[in-house]
Amino acid sequence: MKITSISFKKTLYSYFEPFTISLGSHEEQENVEVCVKLKNGIEGYGEASSLFVISGETAAMLEKLHQTVEDILIGKDVESYANLFHDLQTLRATPAIKAAIEFAIVDAFCKQFNMKPYQFFGGSKNTLETDKTVGIENLENTIKKVKRIYDEGFRKIKIKVGRDVKNDIERVVKSKEVSPQASFIVDANQGFTPKEAVEFAKALYAEKVDVVIFEQPVNRYNIEGMRFVRFNSPYPVAADESVFTKYDALKLVREDAVDFINIKLMKSGLSDAMSIVHIAQAANIGLMIGCMGESSIGIRQSIHFAAGTGAFLYHDLDSHLSLKEESFRGDFVQDGPFIILE
Amino acid sequence: MKITSISFKKTLYSYFEPFTISLGSHEEQENVEVCVKLKNGIEGYGEASSLFVISGETAAMLEKLHQTVEDILIGKDVESYANLFHDLQTLRATPAIKAAIEFAIVDAFCKQFNMKPYQFFGGSKNTLETDKTVGIENLENTIKKVKRIYDEGFRKIKIKVGRDVKNDIERVVKSKEVSPQASFIVDANQGFTPKEAVEFAKALYAEKVDVVIFEQPVNRYNIEGMRFVRFNSPYPVAADESVFTKYDALKLVREDAVDFINIKLMKSGLSDAMSIVHIAQAANIGLMIGCMGESSIGIRQSIHFAAGTGAFLYHDLDSHLSLKEESFRGDFVQDGPFIILE
Numbered sequence: 001m002k003i004t005s006i007s008f009k010k011t012l013y014s015y016f017e018p019f020t021i022s023l024g025s026h027e028e029q030e031n032v033e034v035c036v037k038l039k040n041g042i043e044g045y046g047e048a049s050s051l052f053v054i055s056g057e058t059a060a061m062l063e064k065l066h067q068t069v070e071d072i073l074i075g076k077d078v079e080s081y082a083n084l085f086h087d088l089q090t091l092r093a094t095p096a097i098k099a100a101i102e103f104a105i106v107d108a109f110c111k112q113f114n115m116k117p118y119q120f121f122g123g124s125k126n127t128l129e130t131d132k133t134v135g136i137e138n139l140e141n142t143i144k145k146v147k148r149i150y151d152e153g154f155r156k157i158k159i160k161v162g163r164d165v166k167n168d169i170e171r172v173v174k175s176k177e178v179s180p181q182a183s184f185i186v187d188a189n190q191g192f193t194p195k196e197a198v199e200f201a202k203a204l205y206a207e208k209v210d211v212v213i214f215e216q217p218v219n220r221y222n223i224e225g226m227r228f229v230r231f232n233s234p235y236p237v238a239a240d241e242s243v244f245t246k247y248d249a250l251k252l253v254r255e256d257a258v259d260f261i262n263i264k265l266m267k268s269g270l271s272d273a274m275s276i277v278h279i280a281q282a283a284n285i286g287l288m289i290g291c292m293g294e295s296s297i298g299i300r301q302s303i304h305f306a307a308g309t310g311a312f313l314y315h316d317l318d319s320h321l322s323l324k325e326e327s328f329r330g331d332f333v334q335d336g337p338f339i340i341l342e
Numbered sequence: 343m344k345i346t347s348i349s350f351k352k353t354l355y356s357y358f359e360p361f362t363i364s365l366g367s368h369e370e371q372e373n374v375e376v377c378v379k380l381k382n383g384i385e386g387y388g389e390a391s392s393l394f395v396i397s398g399e400t401a402a403m404l405e406k407l408h409q410t411v412e413d414i415l416i417g418k419d420v421e422s423y424a425n426l427f428h429d430l431q432t433l434r435a436t437p438a439i440k441a442a443i444e445f446a447i448v449d450a451f452c453k454q455f456n457m458k459p460y461q462f463f464g465g466s467k468n469t470l471e472t473d474k475t476v477g478i479e480n481l482e483n484t485i486k487k488v489k490r491i492y493d494e495g496f497r498k499i500k501i502k503v504g505r506d507v508k509n510d511i512e513r514v515v516k517s518k519e520v521s522p523q524a525s526f527i528v529d530a531n532q533g534f535t536p537k538e539a540v541e542f543a544k545a546l547y548a549e550k551v552d553v554v555i556f557e558q559p560v561n562r563y564n565i566e567g568m569r570f571v572r573f574n575s576p577y578p579v580a581a582d583e584s585v586f587t588k589y590d591a592l593k594l595v596r597e598d599a600v601d602f603i604n605i606k607l608m609k610s611g612l613s614d615a616m617s618i619v620h621i622a623q624a625a626n627i628g629l630m631i632g633c634m635g636e637s638s639i640g641i642r643q644s645i646h647f648a649a650g651t652g653a654f655l656y657h658d659l660d661s662h663l664s665l666k667e668e669s670f671r672g673d674f675v676q677d678g679p680f681i682i683l684e
Contacts, residue, residue, distance in 0.1 A: 082464025082652050113455040122424025246624035254596055278620035282588035310424050 001112055003073050005037045006101070008066045010059050013295060013323040020135040022162030022191030023053040029293035029323060030059035032097060036104040038078055044108025046100030047298030049266055049319070054189075054241060054292070055096060062097040069101060078109045085271040095244060096292070098269035103301040106270065118341055121308020126341040128307055130317045131156035131185060134175075136163055142171045143178055150179035153336035156212070157182045158316055161200070162191020169203045176209050185288075185314065187215035190241055194218050194225040201233035213260055213288060213314060216240040227257040238262050238288060246275035253283040260286040262316070265302050266294070277311045288314035296320045296330035303332055303339055315339075343454055345415050347379045348443070350408045352401050355637060355665040362477040364504030364533030365395040371635035371665060372401035374439060378446040380420055386450030388442030389640030391608055391661070396531075396583060396634070397438060404439040411443060420451045427613040437586060438634070440611035445643040448612065460683055463650020468683040470649055472659045473498035473527060476517075478505055484513045485520055492521035495678035498554070499524045500658055503542070504533020511545045518551050527630075527656065529557035532583055536560050536567040543575035555602055555630060555656060558582040569599040580604050580630060588617035595625040602628040604658070607644050608636070619653045630656035638662045638672035645674055649683055657681075 013029045020026075034046040050057035072087050084105055091098040103117075110117050118126065132154045134145045142159070149157055157179060161168035172186060192200060197217035204211055213236055218225040220241035230237040238260035243249050244267040252258050261280050263273050280287050289302055289312045299320045306312050317339065320330070333340045355371045362368075376388040392399035414429050426447055433440040445459075452459050460468065474496045476487045484501070491499055499521060503510035514528060534542060539559030546553055555578055560567040562583035572579040580602035585591050586609045594600050603622050605615050622629050631644055631654045641662045648654050659681065662672065675682045 077465070079461045080465040082466045082650065085464075086652070113457050115455050119421045122427075123419070123422040124424045246620070250595070250621070250624040253592070275620040275624055278588070278617040279592070279624055282592040282617055282621055308424065310428070 001038045001040055001042065001078055003036055003076050003078055004039050006066070006070055006073055007035045007037070008063050009033045010063055011295070013293070013325065015322050016324060019322060020137070021160045021187075022136065022189040026051070026293070031293065031295060031298060032059050032062045032100065033297065034097070034100040034104045036073070036101065036108050038108055038112065042108050042111045044104040044106070044111065045297060046102070046104035046107065046301060047294055048096035048100035049292040049294040049298050050096040051292050055244070055267065057094050057096050062094055065091070065094060065097055069097070073101070078105055078112060081105055081109055088269070089271070091269075095269050095272075096266045099265040099301065100298070102270035103265065116341070117304035118308035121305055122310060123308055124310025125307050128303060128315045128317070128339045129156065129337050130315045130339055131158045132318045132321060132337070133158040133316065134160065136160045139167070139171055139174065143174050146175040147178040150182055155182050155337065156185065156314060158185040158187055160189065161186050162188030165192065165196045165200050169200060172204055172209055173207045176207070183210045183212045185213040185215060185316065186211055187240070188217045190216055190219045192217050194222070194228040197229045198232045201229070201235050205234040211235045213238045215262060216242065223252065223255050223257050226252070227255060230258055236260050236286065240264070240290065243276065244268055246272045246279060249276040249279045253279060253285065258285065260288055262288045262290045264290045264292060265305065266292040270305065273305065277309055281311070287312045288316060290316040291319040293323065294319045295323055295325055296328050300330045300332060303341065307341055343380045343382055343384065343420055345378055345418050345420055346381050348408070348412055348415055349377045349379075350405050351375045352405055353637070355635070355667065357664050358666060359664075361664060362479065363502045363529075364478065364531040368393070368635070373635065373637060373640060374401050374404045374442065375639065376439070376442040376446045378415070378443065378450050380450055380454065384450050384453045386446040386448070386453065387639060388444070388446035388449065388643060389636055390438040390442035391634040391636040391640050392438040393634050397586070397609065399436050399438050404436055407433070407436060407439055411439070415443070420447055420454060423447055423451055430611070431613070433611075437611050437614075438608045441607040441643065442640070444612035445607065458683070459646035460650035463647055464652060465650055466652025467649050470645060470657045470659070470681045471498065471679050472657045472681055473500045474660045474663060474679070475500040475658065476502065478502045481509070481513055481516060485516050488517040489520040492524055497524050497679065498527065498656060500527040500529055502531065503528050504530030507534065507538045507542050511542060514546055514551055515549045518549070525552045525554045527555040527557060527658065528553055529582070530559045532558055532561045534559045536564070536570040539571045540574045543571070543577050547576040553577045555580045557604060558584065565594065565597050565599050568594070569597060572600060578602050578628065582606070582632065585618065586610055588614045588621060591618040591621045595621060595627065600627065602630055604630045604632045605654075606632045606634060607647065608634040612647065615647065619651055623653070629654045630658060632658040633661040635665065636661045637665055637667055638670050642672045642674060645672075645681055645683065
């Protein structure tokens with residue numbers, strides 16, 4: 001069935017509370033919604049969401065690719081999705097919009113065959129457990145928010161670190177005291193030097209903090225530094241900003257640089273995300289899945305992908321929980337940390 | 343939809359003419375047909391075909407896995423195919439039966455959603471061009487058969503070599519004279535030493551033979567030898583027997599050992615074949631697809647996979663052309679070298 005139109009729509013969201021990571025603070029999130037329409041009226045949806053400090057994309061610039069994307073897709077058959085994915089690789093500078101378009105294509109393809117996207121991806125499960133994230137805050141607010149999240153039922157808690165080693169150690173150690181059954185993902189967003197990262201990890205280990213993932217401790221391009229942290233830290237080290245494309249993933253495998261990869265559709269598009277799953281599984285590297293600032297219509301992309309493939313040990317799919325939305329537009333039920341596909 | 347039964351059926355085929363490779367000669371081919379039946383009556387088909395000298399599998403032993411496979415699959419939902427593929431990884435010693443079962447699952451899944459398997463795999467194209475193969479024969483018969491194949495319209499011709507360098511050089515060089523527009527795949531099936539392989543390749547190059555792939559020149563476990571041939575031969579070197587699993591593929595990538603991988607569903611199953619496609623694409627390694635001794639019902643597995651993914655530069659899908667079959671059971675049209683999916 002041929003693609004007859006593609007529409008882009010910019011949407012602005014406010015965070016319930018300002019959200020700070022080592023790279024910067026955010027109070028708003030601007031996304032681009034994508035709708036791919038087929039000749040028979042079927043519509044497939046996607047959403048592009050990026051943090052400029054991470055991927056260099058803005059909603060305003062993504063919107064300007066509309067004509068380019070129309071030129072690639074209009075008149076093409078949605079059943080030839082592998083060809084469309086191939087042609088969309090030209091969107092190499094803008095993986096967020098590539099992700100949204102590729103998912104919208106799969107969404108339309110699935111509707112065409114009366115199939116759910118998570119079945120297309122392999123139908124592994126229909127329930128996921130996500131973590132919830134606390135940004136960089138002072139000690140008091142960190143503990144308050146960790147406790148709140150813990151009381152909401154979350155047992156995987158992500159804490160942003162990477163600005164001040166001593167302070168970050170204290171923030172995580174004290175957080176443990178108010179959430180005794182929780183496991184932690186600590187995410188430095190490139191903020192540490194390799195030696196700071198090792199100091200940080202060893203200090204938490206000495207305090208018996210249950211850290212399941214230490215994300216992106218050092219600069220994304222410092223592959224040698226990632227490997228140093230991996231081999232000198234007691235916790236599994238995950239690449240996030242270091243891996244956008246499948247080529248990045250293979251390079252890290254060849255360099256023995258990481259224990260885990262954090263796949264985000266917004267960094268890789270659906271096509272490279274699929275490849276990274278296969279590469280990581282062949283390399284015995286663990287997988288988590290994360291998000292940028294997707295709303296409920298966007299986070300469903302990662303939910304279907306993660307549930308279908310069943311490839312991820314940890315799910316960090318909480319962006320929609322932090323944004324004010326006029327209405328919930330997911331095709332899933334959120335029950336505390338649990339996400340249930342209908 | 344739940345799987346309610348799985349049936350295995352051994353079938354014996356005769357080759358039109360005895361077929362010789364460096365590892366041995368064959369006059370017959372025994373395969374195992376698989377039928378996966380769903381509760382609603384839908385049936386998915388697969389076929390396992392192996393050459394004992396390559397994979398150590400026999401039809402008789404594959405048949406004995408029937409109960410094991412039933413234990414894994416009966417009562418499971420075909421829509422959860424990723425889970426089923428995961429569980430079928432226990433068939434690690436017998437990739438041919440794994441391939442047949444995995445394809446039968448996909449075949450049933452696709453029928454459930456009224457989709458063609460090649461659409462499931464990406465719908466890249468519906469026409470492929472295959473080569474046709476000449477086994478190890480004396481010079482006279484080699485030339486006679488190459489000419490016959492060329493006259494049938496094939497422009498990609500595969501010639502088996504690997505028993506005698508001087509003789510093989512003469513066989514290929516003289517073959518070129520009777521098929522001026524043909525490109526050649528030369529396949530040693532591990533028969534050469536690394537230095538013999540380089541001698542062979544350089545001799546053909548000096549005679550300006552258009553060799554597009556030099557397959558498995560040396561022993562499957564001699565990865566260092568494969569790399570030696572790769573870096574000392576003017577032609578692209580492909581791994582065949584060296585790559586069964588995705589782990590094998592990643593290892594060869596890490597060792598910079600090959601230019602191409604020859605994927606065969608019968609070596610990898612569908613699941614590892616998919617992974618190898620992703621790994622090779624991330625590593626900028628070329629792909630060809632080959633076969634064992636599949637009949638028309640079995641070769642369609644590779645046809646759908648290759649047409650859907652569009653991942654292969656060369657197709658060596660000719661086994662069904664060499665077997666005597668009571669009736670043609672493919673869902674494709676064979677027109678000389680062209681295979682057209684209906």
